[in-house]
Each structure stands twice: as structure tokens, then as C-alpha cells.
Amino acid sequence: MDLFGKDLITTQEWTKEELDAVLDLAAKMKRDRFNPRFTSLLQNKTFFMFFYNPSVRTRQSFECAATELGGHAQFLEPKAMRLKTATSAGETVEDAAKVMDRYAAGLGIRILEDKIGAYGEGDDLIREYAYWARMPVFSMAHDKYHPFQGLADIMGWAEWYGKGPGQTLDMSVLKGKKLLVTWGHGALARSWCSVQEALLIGSRYGMHVTLAHPEGYPLDPQVIEWTRANCQANGTTFEETTDVREGYVGAHVVYSRHWMSPDAYKDGEFLKQQEIERALKLTEWICDAEKMRLTDNAIFTHPMPIDRGHEVTDEVASGPRSCIYDVAENRLHVQKAVMALTMSGLL
């Protein structure tokens, strides 16, 4: 296995062995965070971060990751540059990427719903950079996928069902566990990337998967097809439901988050306000203690920031079975692991 220079756009495009290598290294880095084996891997090297969209955790955790590996993450905002975006002209991606290759060891791109004119345009832009650049290109969340969130999720769930955060990681504890990914109402018109990545990686690691949402909130058919295939390969079940409670029954991991409808884009416009008004009417779609009682003592997971009071109640989000802070911490460790493996040639 040689991961040097490998792009990461969705975990679905990496083999199970490659993902295992990332999670194994991430767990070691978490246990012994400033071990000298790790702290100079990116010495004098630069990681470019393109934030078409702002962010708290992604910015913080990627910049910390580079620092902890001895390197430097450059925070770049394409809107203040003269680069092509998904919806405006500028320097060609070919020209930009070929020059950046001369300067940096890796490139991360974040581009979400309101910076594009139709679902898939962010994915196209990232793949165009990945095509032209020799260095690894990562999605730091885009319209379709959020691979580092998926890795952090699965690592956190395995920690909670295994020996606990920071201990030896055994991914097999998730086999046969039931993951519920459920829509929540909310005031943010959120992207599909996090929940889609969760479906993909949960099913890769042998979980039964249930996807629950109201009528009119389907996800990407390609993601559904892949999730179904992953489950089939692992001998697990994949179910979809529009019932707000059914999916909770027997679940071990509950992932409640809002996402936009496919009607969010019209003629290249992102109809944020319309989406929010529509979503806020579906008030029963909230993860609360009553629904959690239907589960098999499930843990609650969320990629944060949480829209508390809409996606989930405070009681559940801040309760004893909430793994949100551990999952958020894991963003740092999985990002360090992927950067080490793809940018430093450690493996």
C-alpha cells in the first residue's frame, strides 16, 4: 500500500485496507499526540486550504493538524483571490493547480451549497483540481461528500462501543450495530455531505443502516446505491423510511441532522429562505429523549455545529450518551493521519 499523493474526495473511493490504515494511525496519534515520530513529518512543508465557504471546526482542525505535524497550513479564501469558482470566471484550474503543485505538499478544498448553482458543481470543481494537481487534493466538505467527517464519525463510534476514546481501536465492534441517519428540522438549509458520508462509511464498516426522512427529502441516488451495495457486501440491511420513529427501534448510533431538499436549487439560485421555511414546519422531526428510548441505548452523534432545539434536544445532545465532542476531536486525528500518509510518504 502506498498512499503518497492520493486524493481523498470520499471514503467510498478508498479501499477498506486504506481506511483501516488511516484509522489505525489516527488512534496512535491520539494516544501519543506529540510523539517525535509525528511532529516533524511535514517540517517546512505547506498545506493549502481553500475555503470557498467559512468554517469553524474544519479550519481549526486542519490548521492544527498541519502545525502538529510540524508543517504550515495556509488559509486561503478564493473569493479574495482571482481564482475560478464554481460559478464565476477567473484563472483556469489547470494554471492554478500546476503552479500550486510547485509550492505545496497538499491542497484541501471546502465548497458548499450556497457557493454553487446546482448540486454536484462543487464535486466537479474539486475533481478538476485533483485531475491537474500531482499533490493530494482533499475535500474539506463539499456538496456531495465530507470524507474526514466520515472518518471521525466511525472512529468515535468504534471508540464508544470499544475500549473508549484514546484507547486501542477495534473497528470490528461496529459489525452488526445499527446506524440510524435521520433528518431533523432546522433553520440552516444544510448540505448533504456529512450525512451521505456517514451512510457510506457506516455501511462499509458492517453496520445495518436505516435512513429516515420526511417525504421530499431524498439524498443522492448514487450514494443510496453505494450504501445498499456496501450493506449487501457485508450481509447487513439497508432500510429507508419516512416514519419519524420507526428507525429508532433497536438503533445503536443515532445521527440526527437537517438537510435541504432537492428543490433547493432553481435556475442556478440557492433558495435558502424557502428551504428553511419549509423545513421548520416539520417540528416532530427532532431527536429527543422519548425517541431515544426506542433504541438499544444508542449513542447520539452529530458533526456539529448543532442546531439545538431543531435537530436534537439539549437533553440528548448534552446527555451521557452523546459522543459529539469525541467525534469532533477525532477530526484532528484522522486529518493528521491522512496528511501524514499522503503528504509525507510515511507509509
Next chain:
Amino acid sequence: MDLFGKDLITTQEWTKEELDAVLDLAAKMKRDRFNPRFTSLLQNKTFFMFFYNPSVRTRQSFECAATELGGHAQFLEPKAMRLKTATSAGETVEDAAKVMDRYAAGLGIRILEDKIGAYGEGDDLIREYAYWARMPVFSMAHDKYHPFQGLADIMGWAEWYGKGPGQTLDMSVLKGKKLLVTWGHGALARSWCSVQEALLIGSRYGMHVTLAHPEGYPLDPQVIEWTRANCQANGTTFEETTDVREGYVGAHVVYSRHWMSPDAYKDGEFLKQQEIERALKLTEWICDAEKMRLTDNAIFTHPMPIDRGHEVTDEVASGPRSCIYDVAENRLHVQKAVMALTMSGLL
């Protein structure tokens, strides 16, 4: 004494011994700036800087401080993130702080007059972060206090009345010296934080203190009470006057700076233009050579940037008794010292 993890929101909340430890280390760091004892204290560590308000010196000096200690300061602007501010909704401070604790070794926050709806809201926000975060939380200037400016001020004054900048520091030279903090007219509607911190730390270090301002420009009663108590404990005098000249008589340190009136906020609005128009009428409130002749050969001090021609004349600000550049330099050294003591466990 163990300062690891200790917040710094105002110097008034630290003991004299703790402040002495900071100033002693700052003086050593100034004398031998790149000594290897200091240059790796924050290796691979991250300091988060939240700039709700922009800044020149604070940004430059904190980011330099982290670099000189071998670490990295992340420049974060909450307006471009999805964080709660003093006046708008967003992710809860609890959620944000608990995650940031997993990533970083310290957090600095700057929030000034125009980003809040009433005096004290910035202080509340910083204290909320300090409550939830385990890592040290610092004020990088807020509506109430500016602790690093106060430390830089007192260090600079002691250097000028002692052996000079960069030499052995003896804080006792300030005992019995007279500090004048005087209002100046100006076009900026400035916050109370710097002058309030100067009153507090000047009185802590045994100076006689006079506060001079026109009618209608009082400062925070809590700060006045603390300053009076500090003076009482040191057997020094504290005086307030509305006479523009009286305070200069016999002064050793003159601090002339504009500040807003308590009428600056109305119904959550910051009435900047009204404040500026009102202040600009009081043209005699300027520190000039004529008034400086009333002093005991006082030094002129200011936290910069200076509103020249309003707060002070060029003749005084650029004169031979101006310590402004030395004080500005000390920002770097006191910040390095506090970061080393609270973030690296040096002491």
C-alpha cells in the same frame, strides 16, 4: 505558584506575585529573545485568536509571540464563522469551547465597543468562554479590560524610571511615582479597556493615581473602586478631577487618551458619530508641551494607535520623553511570558 491553564481577563484578578512572575520572565525574554530555553516552549502547539474586532498591534504581537515560542497562532474572525457573537445567535459557546479545548493550548479573544450592544457584553462573552474552556482564555482587549496592554505599560514605565529598556527590571522604581490618566478629545469613540487597565495596574504597583476627564466621561465604577482600594492598600493617593491642567502637576507618567461617554450605547446601538461630534468640541483636552511643563519631567505613554493632534500633539508624542515604542514592543514580551507560563507549564 502554578499558572498553567490560568485565564487572564484583567490583571486585577491575578496576585501581585503572579504579575511579578510575568514581568520578570518578560524582561528575561526581552534581553535574550531567541534563547533556546524559550524557542520551543509551544512547539507544535496552537493558540487560537478570535478577532471580533480588527487590530494591528494585537494581531501582530500575539502572532509573533506564538512564533517566537515555536508555536502557531491561528487568526480567526468569528464574523466569518458560525459562532455566537455578543449580539447574534449561532453555535453555543459551550459547544464551541469544548471542541476547541481538544485542538488548542490557549484562546485569545478581542471584542470591542462596536461589536456589542451594551458595555459589559464583551466581558460576559469572554467569561463564558473561560467558564467552558479548560485551556487558558485571554482578553486581547475587550470592552472592560486590556490586561496585556496594562502589563506592557507598567513594564515600559519601570524601564524608563529604572535602568532602561532591555535592562534588569526593578518594579519598585514606580513606588510613589504619580500617574496621570487623562481624557483626550478625538475622532474615534474609543473603548474604556486600556485606560481602565492602566488605572488598575498603576495603582497595584504603588503609584499615586489621578484620573482627569471632562464632565460626562466617567469610567466603570467597579474599576474606580478597585483603583481606590489598590491605592489605599499601598498608602498612595487616588484623585479624580474635571480640570484639564490640575492632574499634570507633579506627574511622572502622563497617559492621554480619548474614551467614549456612557451615553455611547442606546437601545443596543453604538452611537459612534454622536460620540465623535461631542468629543471633538472639547479641544482643550489635548496633551501638549505647555501642560507637560507642569509635570515632574513626566514620560508620555499611550497604547497606540495614537490620534495625533487630538489626544496629544506631535511634539509630545514624538518627543524625547515619549515611551510609546518601548511600551508597544513590550506587548510582545509580556504576551510571550504569559503564554509560556499558562500554556507550556514553564513555571
Next chain:
Amino acid sequence: MDLFGKDLITTQEWTKEELDAVLDLAAKMKRDRFNPRFTSLLQNKTFFMFFYNPSVRTRQSFECAATELGGHAQFLEPKAMRLKTATSAGETVEDAAKVMDRYAAGLGIRILEDKIGAYGEGDDLIREYAYWARMPVFSMAHDKYHPFQGLADIMGWAEWYGKGPGQTLDMSVLKGKKLLVTWGHGALARSWCSVQEALLIGSRYGMHVTLAHPEGYPLDPQVIEWTRANCQANGTTFEETTDVREGYVGAHVVYSRHWMSPDAYKDGEFLKQQEIERALKLTEWICDAEKMRLTDNAIFTHPMPIDRGHEVTDEVASGPRSCIYDVAENRLHVQKAVMALTMSGLL
């Protein structure tokens, strides 16, 4: 020769020996980029970057340069600070520069056409910083000059006419070669800095120079005079033409780029739209394969970003004789070399 603390505002103000020292070191740094001799030269040191104007390559390459030398480049945007600009009030440059000197080892400034009210104001501002600051002050592109682009250009051309990129550099291969700097039509109303620097440094290194542009697009008379003097000193020719083809004949290096007319400023306003409309009419001013056939198998050079389809055709820009990516890479190496020589006292 001692370059420590030396400003770089245009290459014309450095001696040939000093420029040779830069290019020699840049070539060594390119050959052995992460050699430990180089990677700690700026350890714990800060380089301030003032971007009055945004940028892709300049930002990326300077920040990478600092990182590769072991230091840190602070990305500062004066518009978000309280600093004087060329067209607005704020803290005096004297105050700002004298304090920055206490914090940092070097200062780079970028200020272009639309941030000033008349040609030359950006140059004035940089020279004011250079006057007050002891540390070296660099132009990272301003209205008049772009010294690092000039150094990267000449290094790239010498590589292409010598042993190739990354090999031993012999600057004498450019002696007697013909440089064509030609205007191109375009939609960007571009500054004069890059082309002016190319004229200056090309003529310094013994090239014959031809400047071609339509009527109404002259450059700075001072630059023309210096270029003519450089050519005279080297026994080469300097020609100006308003013919779109003539200059191509026998050329070895073709530099096609748009620039604004002297009418771009009126009463302190930058008339961007008017400039663009006027320029777009001159459609025959494009570098294409037909014109390139008139040359002596010339290489095509451009400082990027390229306005493809206006300044040059894709066929030429992406053709086998295009040196654009090598020149862009050289930005990194020449910047590292100048920073090492002026900020670390290496030489």
C-alpha cells in the same frame, strides 16, 4: 557585499553583483530545496505581508518561502486594520513602521492600481515604510515595480536557454538574446509593474529589448530611460514600436501582457471599466502561433494569471515553448533567496 536589512523595491536599485548573488542562491535552493542549511534560517522569525490588494501566487509563494526557511509569514490586510493607506487616513506610517520593527524581521507590501488615486502613490507608500523601518521592506508588486517577478522571469529564461530548470544556472546565456515585451488586449486593466520590471531586468542582463504597444499605451518614462541606459551600458539595442508584428521578428523571449493606459486615473478615480472597454477593441494585439512563427523559436513568458484568449492563445500559453510554470515556481526560490540574504544575514 552585505545585504542584511536591504530593501528591494525594484531590481534597478540593486547592483548586478547583488542580483547575481540572489540568483545564485535561488538556483541552489531550487536544486536542494529542503537542505538543512536553509530550513532554519528564519526560525522563530516573522515576515509581515501587507496585502492592500489580494493575490494568489504572491501570497502563496511568500508564505511558502517563509515556511521553507523555518519562519512564519503573517498575512495582514490593511483594509481590516487601522493603518493609513495611499488614499485614506489612519495611524502614521512612522508609528506603524517603528513598532513593526520591534516585532518582525521583514515587511512585504502589495499595493496595486485600484487601491491608489494616481500612478506613483503606491511607490510613495512603500518608500515611506522603507524610510522608517530598519528591517528590509519589499515590494510584493506595486504600481511601479515587481522586483521578485523580474527575478523569477530572468531566472526562468536563463534556465530555458541554459541547462534547464533546476540545473546549474548560467546567466550569461541571455547575453545578446532578444526580449519582446508586447501589449496584449484584455479584460483586466492591469498594472505596469510586471512589464516594467521585465524591461529593466532584461536589459540589465544583456538582452536586446523591444517594447511594442498600440498608440496610447506608453509606460513610465523613467523606466524607459533606465532601460535605454541599461542597453547602452551593455551594448545592446532598445526599440519601441506600435506595430503589432514587427517586434516578434527574431525574438527569443516573448512577453505578452495587457496593461492600462495613462488615462486610467482621473481626479483620483481608477476608471477600470473605461480601460477595459477601450482595450478590448484592439483584438489583433494577441500573441498567437502565427506571430510566434516570426521569432527565433522564442519561449513564451507571462507572470500569470493569464487572461487567455486576450493576451495569448491557449495554443501558445500551453505550448511546448511556454515557460510560465517554471517562472511561477521561481517566485518561490528567488523570494527565499532574498529573504535569506536580507533577513537572516546569511551573506
